[in-house]
Amino acid sequence: MSGFDFTDKVMLVTGGAGGIGSALCRRFASGGAWCVVVDIDETRAKNVAAELPGAGHTGIGCDLMDGAQVERLFELVAEAHGRLDVLVNNVGMTSAERFDVRSVESIEREITLNLTSPLVATRIAIPLLKASRDARVVTTVSLGGIFPLGETPVYTASKFGLRGAMLAIGLDLRSKGILAGSVLPSATDTRMLRQEAVEGGNSMQFQDRPQQPADVVAAVLSLLDKPRLEAYPRPGESRLVRFAMLVPNLLPRLFPLFRKRGERGMARYLEDLRRRGLARRTDGRWELVEEV
Template sequence: MSGFDFSGKIVLVTGGAGGIGSALCRRFATGGARCVVVDIDGARAAKVAADLPGAGHTGIGCDLTDRAQVERLFEAVADDHGRLDVLVNNAGMTSAERFDVRSVESIEREITLNLTSPLVVTRLALPLLMASRDARVVTTVSLGGILPLGETPIYTASKFGLRGAMLAIGIDLRSKGILAGSVMPSATDTRMLRQEAVDGGNSLQFQDRPQQPADVVAAVVRLLDKPRLEAYPRPGESRLVRCAMLMPNLLPRAFPLFRKRGDRGMARYLQELRRRGLARRTDGRWELVEEA
């Protein structure tokens, strides 16, 4: 049983209609929380909220890169609930498009969504969090916030920055009665990872079989049960990554040793997606099959 009592808690999850976000909402709602499901796709957010167990859930469409929309989001939460007990910063994006051909606009948008928006969301949520007796902030970062991923440098930049910011915020807010921490998942079987795989993204993520959203949910719950600055769904991976970063100048020589294994892992993952009816190969190219 969880040591954190979700009963009656007001929990807001960004990216709440995605694979990890919707799994988080189901877990929280099962424990008795009232969930505010936030997603850029308002229709999907509303559907996730409607399908949750219990009552009092809402789905809200919000572009987190638009501060005016974020301000309206928290005005709605204030009107409906008057407080916020748990904020989960979970929205994010990545792109397999290589740095030397990416548009500047796409770089700015990814940095804004992955790094700036969680900071803005957390800042604007503080008055509602301070109205809670036991306020928590949990942020989904990534092992890509520790180890550089050569094919996705903008994602790496945003996650490196987000990890550092959330460590600092966690230290600062603790003295104000708000416990903040981050989860550091590796590759997780979500639509975002599937898209990256069919686009030929970073094979280093596929050293092992991707974990499931339930693994990230379990790490979040452990973080709520036992507050700390960081939690890792796969502790063994985290130790390997942190050891590798003790000698970053060796990474160019070390990466080729892992890349072949990662390429094989990504090929296996793509075949698994085909067996599950989630990807197909057409004219020599992989593409996603959208779920009904």
């Protein structure tokens, strides 16, 4: 059980229609919060908001890479509530394309969404957060913010930067009445991970069985219950990657071992998706089966 009192809290979640985001919204709403579900897909955002327990929830479509839309997003929150108690920066993306063949535009887009947009959203939300008696900022980073994922360097760059920025923001805002922290999950069983798996993406993510969105929700709740700079859904994994980073020059020797284990893990995950009816193999290639 969470010790954090959700009752009548205004809680905004970006990427709110995704697997982790919607799970967070359901948990917040079940505790009595008013949820602002933000997603680039307005229809999905509204659908998630409509299905949440309780009343007073809002689904808003917003491209977080468009500054004008972000400004308008928080204007709507101000008009409806006059404050924001909890901001959850949860939006993110990745790509299975290797660095040496990616377009410059795709690199810029991923950096902008994963790194710049959470910083901009947090900055614009400051006045609304200051209007709260117990303001919080929680950001979904990744263990990729500690350990370099060799097959997805742009994702790694964005998450390394986001982790560092949020550590600094947490230190800076604490004296101003806003508590900020981050959760650093490993691979999580969401549509984004499934898409990466069928596209033959980052095998480094599959060292162990992917965790569930509920595991990330639990880590977020732990941050709300006990504010601190970072929380890890799987503490054992976090200790392993942090230890590995003490000797980064050994990574070229370690990576082949990690990659082989990851490739086996990804194959098992794809078979699990097939058994669950979420993926199929057609003409030797994997593809997702769209959920109804």
